Amino acid sequence: MPVTPLRLIVNGASGRMGRAVLDRARADARWQVAAGVVRAGSALEGQPIGGVEAPGAARYGTRFPALDAVAVVIDFSTPAGLAAALDACLQARVPLVTGTTGLDAALEARLDAAAAAIPLLRAANFSLGVALLTRLLRSAAAALPDWDLEILEAHHARKQDAPSGTALALGQAAAAARGVALADVAAIDRASAAGARRAGSIGFASLRAGDIVGEHTALLAGPGERLELTHRADDRAIFARGALAAAAWLAGRAPGSYALEAVFDAAP
Numbered sequence: 001m002p003v004t005p006l007r008l009i010v011n012g013a014s015g016r017m018g019r020a021v022l023d024r025a026r027a028d029a030r031w032q033v034a035a036g037v038v039r040a041g042s043a044l045e046g047q048p049i050g051g052v053e054a055p056g057a058a059r060y061g062t063r064f065p066a067l068d069a070v071a072v073v074i075d076f077s078t079p080a081g082l083a084a085a086l087d088a089c090l091q092a093r094v095p096l097v098t099g100t101t102g103l104d105a106a107l108e109a110r111l112d113a114a115a116a117a118i119p120l121l122r123a124a125n126f127s128l129g130v131a132l133l134t135r136l137l138r139s140a141a142a143a144l145p146d147w148d149l150e151i152l153e154a155h156h157a158r159k160q161d162a163p164s165g166t167a168l169a170l171g172q173a174a175a176a177a178r179g180v181a182l183a184d185v186a187a188i189d190r191a192s193a194a195g196a197r198r199a200g201s202i203g204f205a206s207l208r209a210g211d212i213v214g215e216h217t218a219l220l221a222g223p224g225e226r227l228e229l230t231h232r233a234d235d236r237a238i239f240a241r242g243a244l245a246a247a248a249w250l251a252g253r254a255p256g257s258y259a260l261e262a263v264f265d266a267a268p
């Protein structure tokens with residue numbers, strides 16, 4: 001039986017992730033790309049997505065079009081871009097999937113409040129492997145409560161925020177598994193807090209180089225031994241695949257804040 005495609009808008013459409021989501025969605029009959037939103041002043045404004053002129057072609061725009069008949073918005077942009085997407089989704093009551101990281105507390109609070117009105121799914125990392133890494137780290141952090149824990153991440157040279165959203169989410173998962181709040185134990189800037197390692201702290205280290213897609217290691221060190229859990233993303237298509245799976249899962253749900261784990265748990 002033919003399935004009606006879900007109409008999708010991608011915010012941050014000219015970025016690395018936006019392009020990866022568009023490429024994948026345009027090649028998949030389950031999706032109909034309605035538009036791509038790019039930053040104000042972008043040379044892409046008005047251009048057809050995919051570059052081929054045709055009547056009714058989906059286009060890039062610098063503002064959100066009317067969202068009626070749009071099933072879901074996927075956002076990979078910047079905090080300001082996400083704030084604009086949130087406004088548009090709230091106004092039209094459209095579900096929002098976002099992977100944008102580096103948000104401030106005010107935007108975090110706005111997103112939390114928005115989940116009362118729209119279905120919202122946020123993930124610092126849309127890969128299946130990182131979802132499993134998070135579970136493994138939770139159990140390792142709880143099973144080895146006295147071991148030192150450090151989270152190392154490496155990303156491409158143009159990444160804006162540090163530590164990565166994924167590193168912080170891993171830290172949060174480990175802290176929760178140990179019954180503490182990450183804010184109380186995080187050691188993010190060692191240069192300005194010299195001295196010995198604080199027992200129970202969770203340290204972060206960030207590398208920025210070349211075109212690394214994303215690497216995360218949770219290092220647990222006890223007396224005389226060390227455990228390292230590592231995930232390496234080789235292709236950002238994995239994040240696009242996860243974001244589209246999340247979007248298909250979220251479309252049509254009741255308002256609320258949903259986690260990626262629910263999507264992967266529901267996968268056949």
Ligand code: NAD
Pocket residue numbers: 011012013014015016017018037038039040076077078080081082084098099100101102123124125126127165236239
């Ligand atoms: P990028 O810099 O390549 O793309 C961001 C795009 O957003 C740019 O094209 C920029 O022009 C556009 N933009 C800026 N302001 C905008 C606005 N107001 N409206 C619409 N578009 C706007 O970055 P990227 O690598 O694609 O990453 C984007 C975000 O997604 C970052 O926060 C990154 O950390 C995050 N990310 C998340 C995951 C995940 O799995 N959750 C994976 C990769 C990246």
